[in-house]
Amino acid sequence: MSSSGDWTIVLIDDEADIREVMTLMLQDAGYHVFSAPDGLAGLGLCDRVSPQIVMTDIRMPGMDGIQVLQTLKLRHPEVEVIVATAYGEMELAIRALQLDASDFITKPISDTSLFLALDRARQRFTSRRQIQDYTRLLEHENARTAQELSDAIAFQKNLIESSIDGILGCRADSLIVIFNRSAMRLLGYDRNRILNHLYLKDIFSPDEFERFQTSLAADTYGGKSRLYLYETALRSYNGEFLPVQISATVLMDQGADAGLVCFIRDLRELRQLEQKMSDQVQILHQDKMISLGRLAASVVHEINNPLAGVLNYMGLMRRILDKGTLSAERLNKFREFLELVESETRRCSRIVSGLLTFSRKSSASLEPIQIEELVNRCMLLSRHKLDLHHISVEVFAASSLPMVQGDIGQLQQCLINLIFNAMDAMPDGGKLEIRADAVSSGHAVRVLVKDTGTGIAPGDLPHIFEPFYTTKKEGYGVGLGLSTVYGIIEKHGGAVQVESAVGKGTTFILQLPVFPPVSGVKAP
Ligand SMILES: Nc1ncnc2c1ncn2[C@@H]1O[C@H](COP(=O)(O)OP(=O)(O)OP(=O)(O)O)[C@@H](O)[C@H]1O
Ligand SMILES: [Mg+2]
Structure with missing residues (x-):
């Protein structure tokens, strides 16, 4: 104007x-x-x-x-x-x-x-x-800045609160002033009990706190004044120490220590998983030792017989030699005995090498496997024991079955476990049938182990694959056989099924994906 x-x-x-x-x-x-x-x-x-x-x-x-x-x-x-x-x-x-x-x-x-x-x-x-x-302009600007500031603070709060990792912040005197939802969930404190009440040392054991501080000051884990994926334990509200992984940074303000921020990750699940894996390895090993013991007994007989035969033929051959000059007839006999010695020795060697494969290193090694050979090896190791228990055996393998891929020692362990279980289920003799064929889609090979034994009671059926579940008398079963079978077959990308009728018998069916895989069809 x-x-x-x-x-x-x-x-x-x-x-x-x-x-x-x-x-x-x-x-x-x-x-x-x-x-x-x-x-x-x-x-x-x-x-x-x-x-x-x-x-x-x-x-x-x-x-x-x-x-x-x-x-x-x-x-x-x-x-x-x-x-x-x-x-x-x-x-x-x-x-x-x-x-x-x-x-x-x-x-x-x-x-x-x-x-x-x-x-x-x-x-x-x-x-x-x-x-x-x-003034109006200033007020407006002021209000806008205040709103922006409060939006930014709210966003940061939300960010901290929503983090999956626990976030803990403390001042330079180590009084805890930030403790997000995940941290509360992990350690069980509620906000009022920890914020502005507890110091960092209160959620550590004295020893661990000292180690934490020394590591933070050192240059080793992620640099000076920083810790990266540092493993320790924190005290929860109820006094329990929980395994955690911490990444921490000392906060600096104009060159002075202004506090500390820690990102905390729960390690309990990881620890449980590690424990489970080491348990499984342990179980696999134990089961192998037990089966090996039982196999050894069987194998001793299996080797004893041919060895006795070999000794016998050697005696006969020595007598032939003692007689001086060899007539044509004696020479033929001599040859015949020598061939028998050779075949019996080869049989022993096959059995021993079967045992060797079985007891080989426990880590899986993958190789193409012929199912028929797998079945034959198992039969060789257990035939004698089956005979002793008056169990007749029928093995049927479809011709030109596709190969599977796996660890022959481990698959042998599976089949032996199933054969031993079948044997245990037929104390008065019976019939064991082993049948190998391909599923109709052609993507997997099946091995059936069928017995005419006691069958499995419906109440036991849901539990038989659990480690240490056994219905056998003490000293007769540990309950590791089927859990081992399950673990091994699963690792091979296969599946285990069971059908059983009390008083009639049981059939276990192993399914393994063929190798090389058939494209376009789902594995079992
Ligand atoms: N073929 C079968 N017939 C009847 N019951 C069976 C058969 N196979 C397994 N079972 C039942 O499943 C249980 C678990 O078998 P598993 O092989 O895991 O352990 P186990 O044979 O008792 O002991 P282990 O094999 O460790 O010596 C057995 O105790 C038995 O009750
Ligand atoms: Mg068993």
């Missing part, structure tokens, strides 16, 4: 000629002018035309100028008010200034003092408006 034409003045004076003269003067100077003969009318006019400047006489009948000023400042605080006083009314003029009048002029009003007062009023009005605009 610069030219006078933008300015509106309301003039309040009870004297009509003063109103007239002033109106003309101000209009000449370019102002919009409205006038009123008394205070009340003047106020009403102000409400309607919203002037920037009001000029009011002080002494008026009814509402006087001071009252007009007070009311105006209440209703329209931005309006500049100039009061007109008679000569010698200095006290009233001062009172008006105290009530925030912008100026006073004395009657009779001279042009100079009028326009001087108007200029000042305009200046005051303009600067007040600028200050107001500026």
Whole structure:
């Protein structure tokens, strides 16, 4: 607002000629002018035309100028008010200034003092408006910054709270001041019991805390003042120490230690998994030792017989030699005995090498395997024992079966376990059938081990693959056989099924994916 034409003045004076003269003067100077003969009318006019400047006489009948000023400042605080006083009314003029009048002029009003007062009023009005605009802008900016700040803080809080890892923050004196939801869940503290109450050392054992601090200060795990994937234990609310992995960083502020932030990961599941794996390895080993013991007994007989035969034939051959010169007939006999010695020795060697494969290193080694050969090896090792138990055996392997891939020692262990179980289930003899064929889709080979034994009671059936589940008398079974079978077959990408009828018999079915795999069909 610069030219006078933008300015509106309301003039309040009870004297009509003063109103007239002033109106003309101000209009000449370019102002919009409205006038009123008394205070009340003047106020009403102000409400309607919203002037920037009001000029009011002080002494008026009814509402006087001071009252007009007070009311105006209440209703329209931005309006500049100039009061007109008679000569010698200095006290009233001062009172008006105290009530925030912008100026006073004395009657009779001279042009100079009028326009001087108007200029000042305009200046005051303009600067007040600028200050107001500026303040409003500042307030707006302030509010926006405050909102942005509170949004950012809320986001960071959310970030910390939602982290899957536990997050713990502490001040330089190690008082814990941040402890997120995952940390609470892991260690079982509620926020009020830990935040601003506990120090970092309170959630460690003394020894571990010392080790933690030394490692943090050292350059080894992730650098100085940092720890990366550091394994330790933290004390939970109920006093239990939980295995955790911590990554920590010392916070610095202008070169000074400002605290510490730790990311905490629960290691319990990992530890359980490690334990489970080591248990499984242990079980596999134990089962092998047990089976080996039983096999050895069987193998001793198996080797004893051919060895006795060999000795026998050697004796006969020595006698032939003792007789001096060899007739053609004796030479033939000699050859025959030699061939028998050779075949019996080869048989022994096959049995021993079967045992060797069986007892070989426990880590799986993959090789292509012919199912028929696998079955034959197992039969060689257990045939004698089956004979002793009056169990007849029928082996049927479909011709040209596809190969499977696996560890022959481990698969042998599976089949031997199933054969021994079948044998145990037929104490008074029976029939064992071993059948190898391919499934109709051609993607897997099946090996069935079927007995005519006691069968498995429905109550036992859901448990037979659990380690150490046995129904056998003490000293007769440990309960590791089937869990081992299950573990091995699963590792080979195969599956184990069982069908059983009490009093009739049981069939175990092993399924192994063929090698090389048949594309487009699902493995078992
Ligand atoms: N062919 C079967 N006929 C009847 N029951 C069987 C047969 N195979 C397994 N079972 C049942 O399953 C149980 C678990 O067998 P598993 O081979 O795991 O252990 P086990 O034979 O008792 O002991 P281990 O094999 O360790 O010497 C057996 O105790 C038995 O009750
Ligand atoms: Mg068994």
